[in-house]
Amino acid sequence: MERVAIATDGAQAxxxxxxxEGFTIIDVEDGRIVDRRFIPNPGHKPGFLPMFLGDQGINTVVSGGMGAMAVNLFNERG
Structure with missing residues (x-):
């Protein structure tokens, strides 16, 4: 299963x-969306969000941009 987090404000990426504002979480199995939900952003603290999303089982993040620290932390976690 693929679990995708899309950084969103309302209904927009x-x-x-x-x-x-938060993350729209989409679970995909065999190329089909099987679940979709919204998780509010728990707060912008350096280094926290990559760990938080990783703990939610996220494998893919979609965002218009992110800082170097977040990119490095995601890469370290695989």
Whole structure:
């Protein structure tokens, strides 16, 4: 299963990962969406969001942009 987090403001994807209202989480199995939900952004703290999303089982993040620290933390976690 693929679990995707899309940084969103309302119904729109947002340009900055850390400052979004929250994340639309989409679960995909065999190329089909099997679940969709919204998780509010728990707060922009350096290094926190990659760990938070990783703990939610996220494998893919979609965002207009993110800082170097977040990119590095995601890469470290695989």
């Amino acid at each position: 947002t340009g900055h990962f850390g400052h979004c």
